[in-house]
Amino acid sequence: MGEVRLMKGNEALAEAAIRAGCDAYFGYPITPQSEVLEYLSREAPQRTGMVVLQAESEIASINMIYGAAGAGKRAMTTSSSPGISLMQEGLSYIAAAELPCLLANINRGGPGLGTIQPAQSDYFQSVKGGGHGDYKLIVLAPSSVQEMADFVRLGFDLADKYRNPVMILSDGAIGQMMEKVELFEQQPKGGTFPKPWATTGKTKDRQRNIITSLHIDPKEMENINLRLQEKYHAIEENEVRYEVMKIDDAEFILTAYGLAARICQKVVELAREKNYKVGLIRPITLFPFPKKLFAEIVPRIKGILDVELNAGQMVEDVKLSVEGKVRVEFYGRMGGIIPTPEEILEHFEKIFIKGE
Amino acid sequence: MAKVKGDIIVDIEKCKGCELCVVACPQGAIALSDNINKKGYHYMIKIKDNCTGCENCALVCPDAVITVYRKSGKKKEKIATISNVQNNMTMEVN
Amino acid sequence: MDEKDLKLNETEFLNEDICVAEYLVYKKPETLIDIDLHYCPGCGHGVVHRLLMEVIEEMNIVDKVIGVAPVGCSVFAYNYMDIDMQEAAHGRATAVATGIKRVLPDKLVFTYQGDGDLAAIGTAETIHACNRGENFLIVFINNAVYGMTSGQMAPTTLPGMVTTTTPFGRDTSITGFPLKISELVAQLPGVCYVTRTSVHTAGNVRRTKKAIQKAFEYQMQNKGTCLIEVLSNCPSNWKMTPLESNKFIEEEMIPFYPLGDIKVPKEEK
Known part of the structure; x- marks a missing residue:
């Protein structure tokens, strides 16, 4: 049995990020998820050397994720509804460039600035794309603090497996509530999936790697869309999870x-x-x-x-x-x-x- | 001091005829051709054999179409690998 | 032979004794991919692309460099540079570069951005990256206009300058003043090197190359953010010939955006 602790959902998520071998976290404070950034700032750098950086905005955070994920690292951000809205442009680019990364939305009530109380009003945004273009996130919905931890590891693995952004769609109640959580063992930093496509500096033994989502030629753009749809179809075939x-x-x-x-x-x-x-x-x-x-x-x-x-x-x-x-x-x-x-x-x- | 003698080779098919090299040449050795390349641009040509190999034309060229040679009293240290230079030469021979 | 005859016999002058490997003094870098650039005739982008690739090749850092391309005319920069690159969303290049550099601190990272990308939509990312002293190079191409979207006013458009969205000339009482982003970020302690160069003459091209070289050296020494603003032309959108556009740089741009170092590392003052 793994280590058992009484933790807030947000803290469990942060602890799990460290243990899942996350290389970098970029985030911006917003209620009700600021504990994630706080916990990681306090714990992560000295334990695993994880990069933890408070960005100037959610727009910057998600683009930092783009850069770090494109460099082949396990990168993660968290936010709450208005902040997630700001990230939609970046998410569309990340999905299009097929960069694996993890984000969590600790959903609060909206629309607009709304309330800091829990809600599930970001379902459409999470599941139907959110940003522009035909793309999908893999969306995991925890209903306990235990799952807040477990889905971080699962989320990173699914992201790496499919080269796709994964979202943990939680809410302010699960983020804030305290429950018993059994923590999994420390995983190798960066995970174990090979990432030959990452931009790490072009060495003599390979062609240059380019991370982009720009394809001016309609035929090429359609082919990329078809490939993405094929991937989403494979995800629908293989990754459905539910509890009855x-x-x-x-x-x-x-x-x-x-x-x-x-x-x-x-x-x-x-x-x-x-x-x-x-x-x-x-x-x-x-x-x-x-x-x-x-x-x-x-x-x-x-x-x-x-x-x-x-x-x-x-x-x-x-x-x-x-x-x-x-x-x-x-x-x-x-x-x-x-x-x-x-x-x-x-x-x-x-x-x-x-x-x- | 031995007389400095230079020359250039131009990838005329990549030239867009912007003329920036023409004004950059202190010797007045280049001009735009009356002919056009496949893209439809009047490409740059040498009109005088007085090139000193100063590199100015190549430096201002936005399309990197110019390769420069210079023979002086002293041999200049080579600045780049040269194995592919021959491949890059594109001279129109009518 | 008169001049007309010379033009008709273009190959006559090839000095076979000079055009040999032994006397080669300048050729385009191997790192600049040998395909046609999409830029308009005379556009300064091509020169800056080439200079970056020359420096990277000469410093032998191809395996260390990761570039970030912007949105704007140079959105396709990665098509020409034989190095690892990422294409950023409009204005977000310095955030993307932050992500790369923070996880790969031993690599050398640069962004390549235009004025709209860096100084309008991406101002926050630019200033905060500089303020954190992110240890990378920002190459900032200032041509005072939105090129790719065909000539709208940029944050750096000169007062009185005609663009498609300032058809009667930029009226500063309506649209504000040109943003001197280089002078602005030079104030920030995290920034190590800020210089303004141009590529409209051979001498200025040489100085720009030197600046790029220096910036990579500073990055290797972990000195903080380097920003090189390159004044460049946009003949198509300025509605000028390339030669006229370079004259415009000399006569209109440089008086407003003076060339030279704006900030250098302390020990070099």
Whole structure:
């Protein structure tokens, strides 16, 4: 068993970055994720020689990530919603140049400057691209402090494997809450994936390496798009992750990710006490979305209630997955309000039991 | 002091006829040709055999089309590897 | 033979006894890839590209250098430079260079940026990289205009200068004043070397090359940020011939942006 500690989600994420062999962190303070930059500034340089730099903006951070990732290093940044918005241009370039890197969005309520309270309102931005052009991030949604740590290592590995940016989409509650976390062992710095494409100085034994996303020739640009789409397809085939709870005999499915899924676990318990056959599907990867699971379960169920801390975003992917073959309803709270299990159960009963 | 004698070789197909070399030449040894290259530019040519190999034309050339030679009393230290020089020579021979 | 005849017999002058390897004094560097440059006739970009490659070749640092290209006319700089390079988003070259240099501190990093890239959209990144004393070279091409987007006003456009977005001349009461970014960053303690050169005459080309050489040497000595501002022409967007554009540099640009060292390392003062 690895070392066990009581930690904040943000701290667990930072500690995991050190242990995952991250070479460089570039970040900018923003609530509710500033602990990451603080923790790393305090711990990382002396422990692993990791570069930790407070940038002048999120725009600078993400472009520093571009440079460091292009140089073949494990690079990472974290921010919260408004800061992540500022990074979208850089993310588009990173996805297009196929640079592996990790970022975490400790989602807070929006739009605009919004609130510093937790929300899940950046689902679309994370899953559908966010910046310009046809690209995808691999999106991991932790629902515990343990996963805040584990997904850092998983995220770096997926990033390296697919040469693709990976986002941990968390929220202010999981970032701030303290839980027991079992930490994995220190991994080799920089990971073990070979990166022959990195710009490290052209040696005599190879051609020059160029990191770019510019392709003026339409044919070439289309081919690159086709290759990217092929990669995203491979990711959809191979990397879908989810957790299910009591779905085998379920007539109704609750679905939620991250913080909302934690609440829904309790809802399932409360519902079962009332003899409602309710199960839970928690997508862990939001891209790739567990489409097949939803499609498979459709013939066995009467309805799906999608619960999110937003105005209804993932619910669109659920609807696309079931292709109209089953009733899909949504319940969400916004602005940093976290619904109680009772409140969700009441809504469930209203729709699916009382048929209102 | 031995007389300094120079010469240039021009990659005329890369020349864009900007004329910057013409005014940079202290000897007035170069001009634009009446002919045009494949790109449609009047390319630079020597019009006098009084080149001293001062390199000015090559220095101001934005397209790096000029290779310079200089024979003086003293041998100048070679500044670059020279194996590929022959390949870079593109002279139009009509 | 009169001059007309000479032009018709272009190969006559090839002195076969002189054009031999033994007497070679200048050829373009191997590191400058042997393809046509996309720049307009007479554009200074080609000269600066060549100088960078000459210095890198002569200093034998090809395996150490990583360049960062900007967005602007020189967006394709990496097509011509036979070294490892990264293409940055518009204005972000110094942030990208920071990322590279921080993880590969033993390598030599340079950015190549135009005035719009470095002094408008990328001002924050430029100033903060300089303020951190990032140990790399910024090559700043100032041609007082947005070249690639075809001639709009740049932060460095001279007062009264006509561009497509200042069709009646730059009115400083509306658009503000030209930003002297070199003088600005020279104030910052992290910056080690700031100089302004040009490439409109052979002498100035030589001085620019020397400055690039020095900057790489300072970088090897971990002295901090070096910025070389190169005044360059833009014949197409200035609507001038290359010769007229160089005259404009001499008569209009240099009086406003004086050439010479703006900051040198302390021990060299």
